[in-house]
Amino acid sequence: MGLSSVAASTGERYPPLRMRTLGQSLLVAVLLAVGMGTLAAQTDVEALRAKAEQGEAEAQSSLGSRYLFGEGVAEDFAEAVKWYRMAAEQGHARGQVVLGSMYARGQGVPENFAEAVKWYRMAAQQGDAEAQLLLAVMYYKGEGVPQDYGEAVKWYRKAAEQGRASAQFVLGAMYTSGRLGVPLDYAEAAKWHRKAAEQGHAEAQLLLGGLYLLGRGVPQDFTEAAQWLRLAAEQGQADAQYNLGLAYNEGAGVPQDYGEAATWLQMAAEQGQADAQYNLALIHHEGRGIPTDYVQAYIWLSLAASRSEGDDLARFTKSRERLAQQMTPAQIAEAQRLAREWKPKTWDELKQGL
Numbered sequence: 001m002g003l004s005s006v007a008a009s010t011g012e013r014y015p016p017l018r019m020r021t022l023g024q025s026l027l028v029a030v031l032l033a034v035g036m037g038t039l040a041a042q043t044d045v046e047a048l049r050a051k052a053e054q055g056e057a058e059a060q061s062s063l064g065s066r067y068l069f070g071e072g073v074a075e076d077f078a079e080a081v082k083w084y085r086m087a088a089e090q091g092h093a094r095g096q097v098v099l100g101s102m103y104a105r106g107q108g109v110p111e112n113f114a115e116a117v118k119w120y121r122m123a124a125q126q127g128d129a130e131a132q133l134l135l136a137v138m139y140y141k142g143e144g145v146p147q148d149y150g151e152a153v154k155w156y157r158k159a160a161e162q163g164r165a166s167a168q169f170v171l172g173a174m175y176t177s178g179r180l181g182v183p184l185d186y187a188e189a190a191k192w193h194r195k196a197a198e199q200g201h202a203e204a205q206l207l208l209g210g211l212y213l214l215g216r217g218v219p220q221d222f223t224e225a226a227q228w229l230r231l232a233a234e235q236g237q238a239d240a241q242y243n244l245g246l247a248y249n250e251g252a253g254v255p256q257d258y259g260e261a262a263t264w265l266q267m268a269a270e271q272g273q274a275d276a277q278y279n280l281a282l283i284h285h286e287g288r289g290i291p292t293d294y295v296q297a298y299i300w301l302s303l304a305a306s307r308s309e310g311d312d313l314a315r316f317t318k319s320r321e322r323l324a325q326q327m328t329p330a331q332i333a334e335a336q337r338l339a340r341e342w343k344p345k346t347w348d349e350l351k352q353g354l
Contacts (some may be wrong), residue, residue, distance in 0.1 A: 045072040052083060060087035061095040068098070068107075077108030086118060096123035097131045102133075104143075113144030124155060130157035133167045140180075149181035155333060160192060168196035169204040176207065180312075186217030197228060205232035206240040213243075222253030233264060236347025241268035242276040249279070258289025269300060272344040277304035278316055294327050298335035303342060 045066060051059035064083035067076045081102055087095030096133030100119030103112045117138050123131030139148045153174065159167035170183075172192035178184025188212050196204035209228035210223050226247050232240035245264035248257045262283050267318035281300035286291045298320060305316040324332055 016229040052086070053159065055090075057090040057095065058086040060084070060090075061092050061098070064098065068102075076354070079108075081108035088157075089177075091122075091126070093123040093126045093128040093131065096120070096126075097128055097134070100131070101136065104161070112286075113138065117143075117144035124158070127162075129159045129162040129164045132156075132162070133164050135238075136167065137171075153181040160195070163195075163199075165196040165201040165204065168192045168199075169201050172196065172204060172207065176211075186211060188217070190217035192234070197231070200235070202232040202235040204242070205229070205235075206237050208347055209240065209243065222247070225251065226253035233267070236267075236271075236350070238268040238271040238273040238335040240274070241265070241271075242273050242279075245276065245279065249283075257282070260289075262289040267350055269303075270345045272303075272307065274304045274307040274312070274316075277301075277307070278312075278319075281319070281323075292325060295331050295335045295338070298327065298332065299324055299339045299342065302335070302339040305343040306339075 016197065045063075048059055048063050048066070052063045055085035060083045064080045065071070066073050066086065067080035067083065067281045069075065069176075075215075082097065084095045084099040084102065088099045096119045100116040100123070102108055103117035103119065105111070109115075113224035117135065117323040118136065120131045124135045132155045136152045136159065138144050139152035139155065141147070145151075153171070156167045156174075157170050160171045168272075169192070172189045174180050174182045175185045175189035175192065181189075190208065193208040193211065197208045205228045209225045209232065211217050212228065214220065216225075226244065227245065229240045229244045232246045241264045244254075245261045247254050248251070248264065250256065262280065263279040265276045265283065269280045277300045281297045281304065282288075283290060284297035284300065286292070301316055301320040301323060305320060307314055308316055327335075
């Protein structure tokens with residue numbers, strides 16, 4: 001798979017896969033964000049409670065946060081719901097967002113997507129960007145409302161125009177694929193990916209790099225591509241690490257450096273990226289930038305094959321069979337044992353070894 005692999009696959013892979021999990025990650029982000037409380041200076045829970053009982057919506061929302069996260073009180077989701085609901089019913093947008101998220105997660109109340117949508121919509125109509133993003137996800141997935149890509153795009157765009165990086169990324173991915181309610185438009189995709197990438201969104205940085213690799217929506221520029229890939233790679237994005245490794249291997253946009261290629265491919269391979277595992281195997285076999293090591297080559301070919309299917313599986317398996325002809329039975333047995341024992345590493349684990 002060449003340098004353009006990520007960019008070439010963006011239209012098919014990223015919108016359905018990323019938006020499938022986006023709603024869950026956003027709900028976690030919402031609940032974590034409110035944990036800080038909106039009345040940071042108010043440390044006395046009882047004084048806060050007194051204000052909440054007097055009907056102050058901001059205090060009600062903040063008290064709900066205290067119960068949600070167990071800050072100064074015992075964690076109690078039902079009590080959190082009670083106070084968030086009081087704030088939400090007064091039109092407090094943050095309270096509406098978090099109450100909706102608790103319904104979506106089934107925290108303190110039975111899981112109820114329709115109820116989640118109701119509260120998200122109230123906050124979204126007040127211009128709350130987080131609510132707009134969450135409502136978009138519900139329309140995209142058809143949870144609590146009939147699936148409607150047009151409505152999803154509408155709310156993604158509203159959130160994106162307010163600067164929400166996640167919404168900008170998804171909108172860019174939609175324009176890259178030319179499906180899901182928007183036309184194929186690489187220039188528009190590049191525009192939205194850039195906005196998200198400049199905010200540090202790793203997947204947007206990856207896809208913007210892919211657009212520069214292919215010259216879609218932007219002039220082809222390997223140097224610019226490598227810069228964006230590096231930013232994503234340094235955040236642990238395995239596909240970006242893989243493509244940056246290929247860039248160093250081929251000298252595309254960066255000086256050719258087999259050692260750097262091996263470093264970035266290793267990082268991606270350790271996270272389970274099959275193409276990186278295959279290319280790392282080739283480097284071990286040929287001794288480019290690192291010593292020749294048939295055992296390591298066999299391990300990475302085995303792991304790549306175990307994560308592949310179709311033509312890739314056949315190619316990786318055939319490469320391993322050819323390699324085995326150059327190895328002793330003891331080497332093969334050792335490689336097979338190490339491959340069975342291998343476990344993927346997280347980016348945090350990998351960073352500790354840098």
